Amino acid sequence: MDEFLAVESLVILLLLVASIVAIAVRRIRLPYTVALVLVGLLITFEQELAFEVTPELILALFVPPLVFEAAFHLELSQLRDNLIPILILAVPGVVLSTLLVGGIVSLGIGLSLSLAVIFGALISATDPVAVVAFFRALGVSRRLAVAVEGESLFNDGTAIVVYNIVLAAALVGSFDLVKGLLDFLWIALGGLGIGVALGWVVSRLIAQIDDYFIEITLTTVLAFGAYLVAEQVHVSGVLAVVAAGIISGNIGSRGMSPTTKIVLFNFWEYVAFFANSLVFLLIGTKVNVPQLVTHIVPIMVAVGAVLIARAIVVYGLLWLPSLRGQRVHIPMSWRHVLFWGGLRGAISLALALSLPRQLPQRDLLEVMAFGVVLFTLLGQGTTIRFVMERLGLTKRPGPIVARERRLGQLYAAQAGLSRLAELRHDGLLAGDVWAALRDEYHETSHLLAEEMSQLFAEHPDLEREVLLRARQEALHAERGALSDALRQGLIAEDVYRQLVSEVDRRLEALALISEATTPARTDEE
Amino acid sequence: MGPIVCATRGGEASRRTQEHAIALARERGDPLIFLFVADSSFAHPDSRALAEALADELERLGHSLLSIAQVRAREQGISAEAAIRHGSVRQAIEDFLREVKASTLVLGAPGAGSEKKTFFPGELPQFAQEINTATGVDVIVVW
Numbered sequence: 001m002d003e004f005l006a007v008e009s010l011v012i013l014l015l016l017v018a019s020i021v022a023i024a025v026r027r028i029r030l031p032y033t034v035a036l037v038l039v040g041l042l043i044t045f046e047q048e049l050a051f052e053v054t055p056e057l058i059l060a061l062f063v064p065p066l067v068f069e070a071a072f073h074l075e076l077s078q079l080r081d082n083l084i085p086i087l088i089l090a091v092p093g094v095v096l097s098t099l100l101v102g103g104i105v106s107l108g109i110g111l112s113l114s115l116a117v118i119f120g121a122l123i124s125a126t127d128p129v130a131v132v133a134f135f136r137a138l139g140v141s142r143r144l145a146v147a148v149e150g151e152s153l154f155n156d157g158t159a160i161v162v163y164n165i166v167l168a169a170a171l172v173g174s175f176d177l178v179k180g181l182l183d184f185l186w187i188a189l190g191g192l193g194i195g196v197a198l199g200w201v202v203s204r205l206i207a208q209i210d211d212y213f214i215e216i217t218l219t220t221v222l223a224f225g226a227y228l229v230a231e232q233v234h235v236s237g238v239l240a241v242v243a244a245g246i247i248s249g250n251i252g253s254r255g256m257s258p259t260t261k262i263v264l265f266n267f268w269e270y271v272a273f274f275a276n277s278l279v280f281l282l283i284g285t286k287v288n289v290p291q292l293v294t295h296i297v298p299i300m301v302a303v304g305a306v307l308i309a310r311a312i313v314v315y316g317l318l319w320l321p322s323l324r325g326q327r328v329h330i331p332m333s334w335r336h337v338l339f340w341g342g343l344r345g346a347i348s349l350a351l352a353l354s355l356p357r358q359l360p361q362r363d364l365l366e367v368m369a370f371g372v373v374l375f376t377l378l379g380q381g382t383t384i385r386f387v388m389e390r391l392g393l394t395k396r397p398g399p400i401v402a403r404e405r406r407l408g409q410l411y412a413a414q415a416g417l418s419r420l421a422e423l424r425h426d427g428l429l430a431g432d433v434w435a436a437l438r439d440e441y442h443e444t445s446h447l448l449a450e451e452m453s454q455l456f457a458e459h460p461d462l463e464r465e466v467l468l469r470a471r472q473e474a475l476h477a478e479r480g481a482l483s484d485a486l487r488q489g490l491i492a493e494d495v496y497r498q499l500v501s502e503v504d505r506r507l508e509a510l511a512l513i514s515e516a517t518t519p520a521r522t523d524e525e
Numbered sequence: 526m527g528p529i530v531c532a533t534r535g536g537e538a539s540r541r542t543q544e545h546a547i548a549l550a551r552e553r554g555d556p557l558i559f560l561f562v563a564d565s566s567f568a569h570p571d572s573r574a575l576a577e578a579l580a581d582e583l584e585r586l587g588h589s590l591l592s593i594a595q596v597r598a599r600e601q602g603i604s605a606e607a608a609i610r611h612g613s614v615r616q617a618i619e620d621f622l623r624e625v626k627a628s629t630l631v632l633g634a635p636g637a638g639s640e641k642k643t644f645f646p647g648e649l650p651q652f653a654q655e656i657n658t659a660t661g662v663d664v665i666v667v668w
Contacts, residue, residue: 258575464535467589471582502578509579513586516567 011278017043018277031130033280033345034381037374040284053282055354058346060227062275064241066129066346067156068223069272070149071245073265078146079246085147085318085330089338090154093313097124098162100312104305105368109298111361114170119365121166122352123306123372125159126152127345129276130381131337140393144334148341156347157239161187163351171356191236195243198226202244203252212263215256219264222248238347258504259497279346286349287374291367298364299371306344306372314339333391340387343376344369403455403462410448417441472510479503527628528556528606530662532618535590542633542667547598549631549665550605557605558625559594561587562617584609615652622660629663630656 017039025035079086101124102117111119128148135145165183169175202222206215222244230240253261292299314335330338352369355362388394420437423429429437456462479500486496531546533539543559550557563583565576591607598605608625610617622630634649653664 463539463593464586464590467535467586471585505575505578506582508575509582512579513582 014278014281015274018281022277029385031133031377031381031384033130033133033276034377036277036280037284037287037377040281041287041289042284043281044285044287045289053286053353055350058279058350058353059237060224060231062279062346063156063238063350064223064227065268065271065275066279067153067238067241068219068226068245069268070153071242072219072249072268074146074149074153074246074249076246076250078142079150082143082147082150086150086154088317088320089151089313090158093151093317094121094124094155094158094162096317097306097309097313098159098166100309101302101305104308105298105302108301108305111298111364114166114175115359115361115365117166118163118170118355118359119302119368120305120309121159121163122355122365123302123344123348123369124162125156125344125347125351126342127156127347128152128341128343129280129345130343130377131341131384134385134388140388144337144393147330147334148338151338153242154239157191157236157242158184158188159347160238160351161236167356167359170359187235188239189235190233191230191239192243194230194233194235195226195240195245196247198222198229198240199244199247200251203248206248206252206256207254210257210260212260215260215264216267219248219252219268257501258508259501261508262504283346283349283373286353287370288367292371292374295364295367295371298368299375302368302372303375306376310339310342314342333393336391337384337388337393340380341384343381343384344373345377348373403452403466406448406452406455410445410452413441413444413448417445468510468514472507472514475503475507475510479507526553526555527626528558529553529629529631530558530560530618530622530625530627531594531631532560532562532614533590533594533633534561535586535593536633538633538667539590539594542631543594543597545665545667546631547601547603547605549629550598550603551601555628557598557603558627559591559598559605559607560618560621561591561607561609562614563587563609563611564614564617565611566613580611584611615656619656619659622656622662627660627662629665631665631667634666634668 018036021035021039022032025032028035098117098120101120102113103120105111105119106113106116128151132145132149134140135148161184164187165180166175169180199222202218205218209215223241226240226244227237231237253264256264318330318335348369352366355365359365385394417438420429420434420441424431424434456466482491482496482499482503485491486493491499529546529550531543533543546557546559549555563580563586565579565583587609588607591609595605595607608621610621618630621627630653632649632653649666653666656662657664
């Protein structure tokens with residue numbers, strides 16, 4: 001009981017720390033996950049946590065919801081548009097990266113090739129959480145986000161499969177290429193098959209029900225269940241979760257009411273936030289700084305190997321299909337983001353922690369993995385925003401920024417005027433002062449309104465955008481008013497659900513219209 | 526002559542298209558009608574309820590955009606009418622031109638970097654030619 005309470009207290013404490021970090025990063029230009037790792041590091045400087053971060057904890061508890069959430073949000077049509085580059089990066093890309101990293105590390109620090117290849121496999125899965133968070137915040141093209149997320153989802157699975165195959169070969173002392181290939185296909189396709197089957201069954205169930213509590217529960221069962229079932233039959237649990245997430249997110253969500261869809265998506269976003277917060281804090285707490293310093297040379301070699309391999313995979317492999325006349329439309333600026341945004345994270349660490357105790361040089365492989373993860377998070381994670389800005393991928397159309405700026409100024413001026421009116425009403429502002437300030441504010445508001453009119457005259461396309469946004473704002477206000485009406489007992493629960501569902505449907509319709517009419521900025525180079 | 530119909534959708538080309546149509550109406554003294562076609566086929570809604578919401582929101586958007594166009598015309602001394610039709614852009618425009626016995630249709634060509642998915646088919650000159658052939662109405666494309 002005491003042990004249980006101690007774990008519970010620790011989790012609550014970590015969540016509190018995570019919340020404080022989440023608030024703090026709103027003011028500084030640092031990815032949330034990077035800040036979590038840093039804070040985790042600081043925590044262990046003070047006191048070592050009495051909590052063991054096991055690979056099972058990461059792989060069976062944290063990875064399924066993280067992978068499921070990302071897959072659940074992935075639109076099949078967008079995935080299809082990017083499928084060739086995603087599969088190139090996630091399948092041959094992982095194999096090539098494994099071999100290249102293995103080769104360079106073996107040559108660089110004199111590690112046996114079999115051990116170096118194990119390191120190459122465990123470090124090949126990308127973890128772009130920090131990058132994708134920036135994509136969302138900065139409004140980067142959805143296609144680029146899908147390419148990055150899609151690659152990560154699939155390479156998590158393939159890297160684990162490749163890792164298990166090369167680890168088994170190293171332990172046995174021989175490697176049969178044909179058997180390795182067949183094992184790879186069986187484990188990967190088996191995992192995907194189980195995920196598709198379970199995802200389809202749950203999607204059919206969801207289609208029969210319209211109750212978001214049940215649907216949340218069913219998707220939770222699916223996320224963890226797909227992993228467990230696949231692992232039980234010795235196929236890829238991660239790929240099973242990927243497939244289950246994509247199927248339920250695309251097919252299962254078709255039959256859902258807009259309200260259920262919103263609640264369900266919000267639930268999974270929160271679960272992902274929860275899991276990410278704990279994973280990255282725990283990663284920070286597991287970093288042993290003195291050990292990293294002692295092994296700085298092999299770590300530097302490993303970092304170099306990972307970067308070289310990533311460059312060859314991203315720039316080289318994605319170029320290959322064009323030799324056969326196939327068009328893989330990944331602009332060069334996106335390839336730079338794919339290269340520098342190829343951070344490493346939870347999967348790599350979980351695999352490093354799961355290395356068998358009897359494996360020679362096990363501790364060296366583990367410390368190299370931690371070093372690479374830390375470098376990618378602190379080095380690449382903190383500079384990826386700069387890279388995206390330099391590449392012009394975060395630029396929003398000038399007129400839209402200008403309109404928002406004036407709108408913000410107008411809101412601020414009106415709030416100021418309203419506060420002055422309150423002060424005047426309460427007798428706290430002398431008549432002549434009030435009159436002078438009021439006139440000044442009116443003048444500012446008038447000027448801003450004129451500038452907005454001018455902006456509309458110069459950029460007629462803003463009209464539609466403004467109308468759509470205004471309508472969205474109005475619908476959000478309507479939704480809030482309905483919640484108030486329910487709380488005040490003015491309307492019954494069933495009426496509330498019906499009305500909110502109508503508003504949500506309209507919001508969804510507006511989102512579709514916005515998507516179809518938003519100017520294309522970064523989709524094309 | 527019959528009325529001038531200006532098909533508008535509030536995109537990047539809308540202002541210059543409307544201005545062209547207003548100038549034409551003033552020059553000829555013909556009535557001017559702004560037309561908005563609420564075509565939801567681009568979205569492939571996955572339920573009937575969503576399709577209805579989509580059509581309704583497109584109609585609301587159309588009303589607002591047409592009101593702005595009417596104000597623009599009024600400021601230049603032209604009292605323009607407004608109409609909204611649902612369905613595929615081409616069919617709706619052709620039906621409307623016949624309905625009001627229009628003399629001219631004014632369309633705008635979106636500039637580079639505008640909408641990802643235009644409501645008009647990509648080949649605008651061909652589209653204009655086909656409408657002219659089908660209805661006998663003069664079609665002006667404002668570039």
